[in-house]
Amino acid sequence: MKDVHIRADRIGLDLPVYTQDQRSTRASLSLFLKAAFLPPKRELRTTLDDVSFELLPGDRVGVIGRNGAGKSTLLKVLVGAYPPSRGTLSVAGTRQALLNLSLGFSPEATLVENIILRAIAMGRKPAEAVGLVDDVLAFGELEEKANDRLRTLSSGQKMRLGFSIATASEHQILIMDEWIGTGDAAFVEKAKERMRSRVDSAQIVMLASHNAQLLRSVCNKAILLEKGRLVQLGEVDEVISTYRTLIKQEP
Numbered sequence: 001m002k003d004v005h006i007r008a009d010r011i012g013l014d015l016p017v018y019t020q021d022q023r024s025t026r027a028s029l030s031l032f033l034k035a036a037f038l039p040p041k042r043e044l045r046t047t048l049d050d051v052s053f054e055l056l057p058g059d060r061v062g063v064i065g066r067n068g069a070g071k072s073t074l075l076k077v078l079v080g081a082y083p084p085s086r087g088t089l090s091v092a093g094t095r096q097a098l099l100n101l102s103l104g105f106s107p108e109a110t111l112v113e114n115i116i117l118r119a120i121a122m123g124r125k126p127a128e129a130v131g132l133v134d135d136v137l138a139f140g141e142l143e144e145k146a147n148d149r150l151r152t153l154s155s156g157q158k159m160r161l162g163f164s165i166a167t168a169s170e171h172q173i174l175i176m177d178e179w180i181g182t183g184d185a186a187f188v189e190k191a192k193e194r195m196r197s198r199v200d201s202a203q204i205v206m207l208a209s210h211n212a213q214l215l216r217s218v219c220n221k222a223i224l225l226e227k228g229r230l231v232q233l234g235e236v237d238e239v240i241s242t243y244r245t246l247i248k249q250e251p
């Protein structure tokens, strides 16, 4: 197997956006009706542009930037959710994303079925997926609900299930958005402990966050994004300080 790495060489991403002509009750009725019934216009908008970096084992990288700077989008590209529109991306190593914990659940399937489906979607063989079920249910404290349909869970219970599945095993590369525990205090404590151990055992970690304290405690490096471009890659304190200067300026 190749050495664990993430190499982005001038990657860019254009996403389609759909715009609608202004609907205003002050406009004439014909304009109003036209705007209401015309299909939206589709255009491509550049969300990431000319982003290059290389991450190697030992790199724990914070992804910093204003709202809308492209942090989550960059993580989605790195986990393979969006293929880059330009440039080349090379990722070697087993990857685990903790981005949207409740994405991909089947509401009508049971918890056990969802665990197996999700584990298979994450690349497990069916027998391994079945082997994970007991541990996932135990960590999420959801054993009693094992054969209930997923849609009957509370939102906190769904989050616990998503977290338990996503962190069920160790991976070489961990890619995560700042996850906000919606579970109760006891679960959040347990989840933090598990995250810490997954971060420690991963070789490369990327964490997008606005929380400087969290970034300093997890990361040794950081990337600063502004309008989809990489402004700085450096030591975490240095990049946080550039970001603080930047947000004092006008966007």
Ligand SMILES: Nc1ncnc2c1ncn2[C@@H]1O[C@H](COP(=O)(O)OP(=O)(O)OP(=O)(O)O)[C@@H](O)[C@H]1O
Binding pocket: 015, 016, 017, 047, 065, 066, 067, 068, 069, 070, 071, 072, 073, 074
């Ligand atoms: N699926 C999508 N289709 C079109 N545009 C998108 C899509 N997802 C995000 N964008 C746009 O891409 C830009 C970057 O969004 P992104 O979610 O990556 O920002 P972010 O840096 O993570 O922001 P935040 O700090 O608010 O979480 C925004 O302008 C957003 O509107």
